[in-house]
Amino acid sequence: MAGGGDKEKEVESVIIGNYIEMEKADHENQQPSFKTALSNLLWHGGSTYDAWFSCASNQVAQVLLTLPYSFSQLGLLSGILFQLFYGILGSWTAYLISILYVEYRTRKEREKVDFRNHVIQWFEVLDGLLGKHWRNVGLAFNCTFLLFGSVIQLIACASNIYYINDNLDKRTWTYIFGACCATTVFIPSFHNYRIWSFLGLVMTTYTAWYLTIASILHGQVEGVKHSGPTKVVLYFTGATNILYTFGGHAVTVEIMHAMWKPQKFKAIYLLATIYVLTLTLPSASAVYWAFGDLLLDHSNAFALLPRSPFRDMAVILMLIHQFITFGFACTPLYFVWEKAIGLHDCKSMCKRAAARLPVVVPIWFLAIIFPFFGPINSSVGSLLVSFTVYIIPALAHMFTFRSPAARQAAVEQPPKFVGRWTGSFVINAFVVVWVLIVGFGFGGWASMVNFVHQIDTFGLFTKCYQCPQPKPMVNATALPPSHVGLNHTRHL
Numbered sequence: 001m002a003g004g005g006d007k008e009k010e011v012e013s014v015i016i017g018n019y020i021e022m023e024k025a026d027h028e029n030q031q032p033s034f035k036t037a038l039s040n041l042l043w044h045g046g047s048t049y050d051a052w053f054s055c056a057s058n059q060v061a062q063v064l065l066t067l068p069y070s071f072s073q074l075g076l077l078s079g080i081l082f083q084l085f086y087g088i089l090g091s092w093t094a095y096l097i098s099i100l101y102v103e104y105r106t107r108k109e110r111e112k113v114d115f116r117n118h119v120i121q122w123f124e125v126l127d128g129l130l131g132k133h134w135r136n137v138g139l140a141f142n143c144t145f146l147l148f149g150s151v152i153q154l155i156a157c158a159s160n161i162y163y164i165n166d167n168l169d170k171r172t173w174t175y176i177f178g179a180c181c182a183t184t185v186f187i188p189s190f191h192n193y194r195i196w197s198f199l200g201l202v203m204t205t206y207t208a209w210y211l212t213i214a215s216i217l218h219g220q221v222e223g224v225k226h227s228g229p230t231k232v233v234l235y236f237t238g239a240t241n242i243l244y245t246f247g248g249h250a251v252t253v254e255i256m257h258a259m260w261k262p263q264k265f266k267a268i269y270l271l272a273t274i275y276v277l278t279l280t281l282p283s284a285s286a287v288y289w290a291f292g293d294l295l296l297d298h299s300n301a302f303a304l305l306p307r308s309p310f311r312d313m314a315v316i317l318m319l320i321h322q323f324i325t326f327g328f329a330c331t332p333l334y335f336v337w338e339k340a341i342g343l344h345d346c347k348s349m350c351k352r353a354a355a356r357l358p359v360v361v362p363i364w365f366l367a368i369i370f371p372f373f374g375p376i377n378s379s380v381g382s383l384l385v386s387f388t389v390y391i392i393p394a395l396a397h398m399f400t401f402r403s404p405a406a407r408q409a410a411v412e413q414p415p416k417f418v419g420r421w422t423g424s425f426v427i428n429a430f431v432v433v434w435v436l437i438v439g440f441g442f443g444g445w446a447s448m449v450n451f452v453h454q455i456d457t458f459g460l461f462t463k464c465y466q467c468p469q470p471k472p473m474v475n476a477t478a479l480p481p482s483h484v485g486l487n488h489t490r491h492l
Contacts, residue, residue, distance in 0.1 A: 046260040048268060050194050054255045054328070055094075055272035057200035059248040060279060061325040062156030062318065064208055065301045066241060066377055067280055068287035072295035073238030075228040076288060082242045083280060087273045089431060090246035093390050094269035096397045096428070097122070097252045099412045102263050103400065104128045106411045115257070117345045119335050122253045126392075129400045138392055143336060145250050145384040147363060149329040152376055153322045154178055154367035160315050160322070162464070163302045169464040171368060177323075178364035184327035185334065185356035188349055193258075193328070200324045203317035208279035210314040214305050215286040224292040233446045234296075237378045240443035243435075244381025245280070246273065247389040254332050266412075299375070333359050371462060372454040379451045382443035390435040394428040 071079035104125040105115075122142055127135035158173035168176075187193070229235040249269060256262040288295060291304045298304050305311055334356045338344035343355050370376055401407045407421050414424040 046258055048259065048261075048264050050197065051255050051259050051265060051268050052272055053197035053201055054193060054258075055249070055252075055269050056275050057197045057204065057321070058251065058255075058325060058328045059246070059272060059276050060204045060208070061200075061248075062153060062160075062322055063241070063245045063377060064204055064211070064280065064283060065156070065160075065318070066299055067245065067284035068211075068291070068301045069295050069299040070238035070241040071284050071288035072228050072291075072293060073234040074242075076226065076285060078229065078235070079238070079242070079284060079288070080281060082239050083245070083277060083284075086243050086246040087277055089390065089435075090249065091270040091273050092427060093393045093431065094249040094252055095266055096393045097125075097249060097389075098256060098262075098265045098269075100125050100129060100393070100396055100400060101253050101256050101265075103411050105262070119344075120253060120257045121332060121335060122250070123336075125253060126396060130396060134396065134399075138388075138396075139336070141384060141388045141392065142250055143333060145380065145388045146329050146333050148366070148376070148380045148384065149250070150181075150326055150333070150363045151366045151370070152380065153326040153329065154181060154363065155371050155376065157181075157319055157322050158367075158371065159300050160302060160318050163300075163307070164312055164315050170371060171463045174364075174367050174371065177319075178360070178367065181323055181326040181330075182357065182360045182364075184323075184330055185353040185360070186349065187327055187331065188352075193324070196324045196327070200321045203321040205279060207314045207318050207321075208283040210310055211283040211301055211305070212286040214308075214310065215283075215290040218290050218305065220290050221292070221294065224290070224294075226288070226292045228293070233449050236438075236442045236446035237375070237450045240378045240382040240386075240439060240447050242381075243390075243439050243443065244377050244385050246276075247381065247385035249389050250385075251328055251332055254335070263412075330359065330363070369460050372451065372458070375447070375450050375454050378443070378447040382440055382447045386435045386439040386443070390439065391432050394431040398425060398428050 067079075067083075074082065101120070105120065107128065108115075123135045123139035126138040154174055154177055157177040158170040161173050161177070162168075162170050229238075252265075252269070256265045259265060283301075287301050287304070291298075294304060295301070302311065302315060334352075335344065337359050338346075338352060338355060341355060343352055346352050401410055401421065414420050418424055418427060
């Protein structure tokens with residue numbers, strides 16, 4: 001009885017800025033055993049290091065393979081500048097999301113709310129701080145982005161495995177990997193991604209440096225051209241793909257909630273972005289240097305590099321990582337669905353897993369309809385990421401702290417080096433205007449023109465997007481000898 005009273009008193013003693021580590025305490029109260037120690041080592045993650053691994057591994061994923069394609073559209077200089085620019089913008093809005101989360105959670109903990117069996121999500125933060133209309137807009141954009149983010153991972157899996165085994169077409173591989181990725185329904189929450197986040201970052205690090213070194217060793221192809229940028233449509237399509245690259249913080253709130261001390265998140269996304277830039281800048285630059293304009297017709301960098309054991313290893317590692325990233329993108333959708341049907345507080349993981357399965361079906365179906373690896377990244381970036389992780393967080397921060405009283409009572413004050421409240425409001429206004437005009441406006445126009453072009457060229461439900469066409473059967477007796485053995489293969 002005394003222990004229960006102490007626990008109740010502990011929960012009731014929450015004060016501003018003081019986050020009771022309830023879940024951590026639950027694990028520490030367990031009897032020590034080898035099984036518990038192993039589980040805590042590999043499974044239960046809530047430290048700042050876990051959050052850093054989660055942010056960094058979730059940020060790169062399959063987009064690592066499409067950035068050289070973006071460089072061919074933008075040109076080398078613009079490609080580098082846009083990566084640096086959107087890396088800074090993305091880190092700023094991730095910081096804003098963390099501030100808003102801390103503000104919301106502090107207010108709720110003042111009301112003695114217990115979050116042990118509830119995962120806070122972005123739409124709930126908007127609801128608590130700004131009301132139901134903000135909640136509905138945030139929920140719509142966030143869920144749609146995460147839905148298509150999961151679709152992109154399935155498309156990437158099929159595209160990559162094809163370069164190891166082309167006995168099956170990409171659509172068939174999508175069926176297979178859709179079934180494999182459905183197993184993510186058994187991962188309870190972001191607490192349980194510790195080993196996966198670590199391995200995911202190791203895998204993308206290997207792939208990035210493979211692309212860099214292999215391209216340098218391969219050298220420039222004969223007659224290589226670096227024409228980009230040549231068309232406005234291609235330029236803004238490439239720019240929005242980079243906007244998508246550094247807009248991977250649609251799951252920031254869930255990652256923060258999985259931390260034992262979420263108030264320490266503030267600089268984590270920036271540090272993760274800096275590391276990611278050490279992977280993306282060398283790899284995209286090297287592949288573009290080696291292959292130039294050929295990348296305009298090959299949105300997957302693996303398509304141009306010769307097959308080798310090192311390339312096969314990179315493909316396999318990326319496949320595993322895309323499975324992990326699928327889980328990252330899908331887990332918040334699982335939470336939303338569980339809350340909608342009233343199973344989020346259910347203790348049985350088997351019941352929750354069974355209830356989550358309907359979420360995977362539309363993702364699977366959309367990946368089969370739109371298998372356009374590369375162009376779909378730009379479309380999602382311009383139409384969804386622009387609002388989800390840039391415009392809405394900046395506006396939400398401005399509206400939450402628009403009154404002097406709100407600014408005075410804020411849990412976290414803006415840092416001095418950005419100019420406190422005045423500086424943060426100026427930066428937020430710039431983010432909103434820039435992303436609305438350049439990202440959503442020009443980027444949305446360019447991406448949709450390119451996307452419609454892909455549909456017109458390849459059609460919906462295409463079996464093998466950008467696959468080499470099979471060589472036609474040639475009747476040797478009907479053609480002169482000079483016609484025999486001509487290579488009729490071309491890339492779509």
